[in-house]
Amino acid sequence: MAESTRSLSDLFGILGPRRVTDAAPASEVPAATSGEPSYPTKALQKFLSHMQSSEGPLLLDLGPVVGGNVTFFGEQLGCRLRVEDVAKDIDQHVKSGTLDKLPEFFAKRFTERQGTVDGILCWDVLDYLDRPAAQALATALAASLKPNGCLLGFFSTADSPEAVYTKYVVVDDSTLRYRTYPASRPRQRTLLNGDIIKLFKDLRVTDSFLMKSKLREMLFRKPAPRF
Amino acid sequence: MVNIGKSVVIKGELSGSEDLTIEGHVEGRIDLKDNVLTIGPNGKIKAEVFARSVVVLGEVTGNVTASEKVDIRDNGSVDGDIASPRVAIAEGAHFRGSVDMQRIAGKTGQPGQPGKPATTPQTQPQPAQQGQKVGA
Numbered sequence: 413m414a415e416s417t418r419s420l421s422d423l424f425g426i427l428g429p430r431r432v433t434d435a436a437p438a439s440e441v442p443a444a445t446s447g448e449p450s451y452p453t454k455a456l457q458k459f460l461s462h463m464q465s466s467e468g469p470l471l472l473d474l475g476p477v478v479g480g481n482v483t484f485f486g487e488q489l490g491c492r493l494r495v496e497d498v499a500k501d502i503d504q505h506v507k508s509g510t511l512d513k514l515p516e517f518f519a520k521r522f523t524e525r526q527g528t529v530d531g532i533l534c535w536d537v538l539d540y541l542d543r544p545a546a547q548a549l550a551t552a553l554a555a556s557l558k559p560n561g562c563l564l565g566f567f568s569t570a571d572s573p574e575a576v577y578t579k580y581v582v583v584d585d586s587t588l589r590y591r592t593y594p595a596s597r598p599r600q601r602t603l604l605n606g607d608i609i610k611l612f613k614d615l616r617v618t619d620s621f622l623m624k625s626k627l628r629e630m631l632f633r634k635p636a637p638r639f
Numbered sequence: 640m641v642n643i644g645k646s647v648v649i650k651g652e653l654s655g656s657e658d659l660t661i662e663g664h665v666e667g668r669i670d671l672k673d674n675v676l677t678i679g680p681n682g683k684i685k686a687e688v689f690a691r692s693v694v695v696l697g698e699v700t701g702n703v704t705a706s707e708k709v710d711i712r713d714n715g716s717v718d719g720d721i722a723s724p725r726v727a728i729a730e731g732a733h734f735r736g737s738v739d740m741q742r743i744a745g746k747t748g749q750p751g752q753p754g755k756p757a758t759t760p761q762t763q764p765q766p767a768q769q770g771q772k773v774g775a
Contacts, residue, residue, distance in 0.1 A: 468741040477728055477732070477733075477734045477735075478728075479711075479727055479728030479729055479730065479732065482726055482728055482738050483725075483726060483727060483728075486725075486726060486738060486740030487740070490740060490741040491740065491741065492737055492738070492739040492740075492741060493737060493738045493739075493740075494736070494737040494738075495734065495735070495736070495737070495738070497735075
C-alpha cells in the first residue's frame with residue numbers, strides 16, 4: 413500500500429506539482445514579533461514528522477546559521493545539525509570569478525560519508541545555481557542521504573531580478589518568517605517541475621506544495637534499496 | 640569569578656572549579672566541567688572546551704562541549720562542533736560546524752568524534768592558574 417501511495421505521489425511529481433495551496437494568507441498567520449513577513453509552510457511539518465521516526469537524526473542545513481532554527485530543530489528532534497552555508501560558497505565563487513568551478517567544488521564539498529544523513533534542509537539554494545552546479549549539488553546531496561532519508565527543497569516559481577538570499581526562520585512547524593539579505597547574484601532561471609525532478613533523479617518526490625508566496629515546497633525521499 | 644585579562648596568553652591545559660572569564664588568548668584545552676566559562680569580546684580561544692555552560696562573545700576555534708548550555712552572543716564566533724543539550728546562537732553571531740543537542744549532562748562525547756559514546760575527562764578540576772604562561 414505504501415509503495416502504491418509512493419508511486420502515485422511520484423506520478424503527481426512527474427505530471428506537475430500537487431496544487432495544494434496554503435489555506436491561510438500571510439496576513440492571517442500569527443504576527444511575527446519582529447514585524448517581518450511570515451508565511452505558512454506545508455512541507456516543514458511533513459519533514460519533521462518524517463525525521464521524528466529516526467532517533468538522534470543527522471541533519472544538514474544548507475542555509476545560513478539561524479540561531480532560532482538550531483534551537484527549534486535541536487529541541488524538536490534531538491538531532492545533530494550540521495550547518496553548511498551554501499550561499500557563502502556561491503558568494504566566494506562569484507567574488508573570485510570561479511563560478512565555473514562550482515560543480516567540482518560541490519562534488520567534494522560535503523564531508524559526511526555517503527548514505528549517512530537523515531535529512532537535508534536544502535531551502536532554496538538551487539535557485540541560485542547554474543544547471544551544472546545545481547546538478548553537482550543535487551547529486552552530492554542525494555548520495556549523502558540514507559535510504560528513506562528526506563530532503564526539503566524550496567523553488568521559486570517567479571523570476572526575481574533582486575540579488576537577495578532568503579533566510580527561512582522557523583516560527584513553528586507550520587510558519588516560516590522570510591528574512592532577506594544581500595546576495596552576490598540573483599536567482600537564476602526558474603526551475604520547472606521537470607527540471608527539479610531531473611536534478612534529483614535518485615530521489616522520489618513525496619509531496620509538492622505550491623504556496624501563495626510563489627514558492628514551491630517539495631519533499632523528496634531516497635528510496636530504500638530493493639533486495 | 641576569575642578573570643584572565645587581555646594581555647594574558649596561555650598555552651596548555653586550563654582546568655578549574657570556579658567560573659571563569661577569558662579576555663586573553665588560550666590555546667590547548669579548557670576544562671571547567673562544573674562551571675561557567677565566558678569568552679569575553681576580546682577573548683581568543685584555540686582549544687577544546689569542556690564546561691557546564693559556555694558564553695561566547697569573542698572567538699573560539701575548536702570543539703565546545705557543555706553539559707547545560709552554549710550561548711553564542713552577537714559578534715561571538717565559533718568555528719567547531721558544539722555538543723550541548725541547549726544551544727542559543729544570536730543574530731549576528733558566526734558559527735561554522737555542527738550542533739549536537741542529543742547528548743545530556745554527564746554523557747558528553749569527545750569532540751571530533753560525533754555520536755561516539757561519552758568519555759568524561761579524566762583530569763580532576765584544579766584551581767585556575769591565572770596569568771600562567773606555559774611554554775608551547
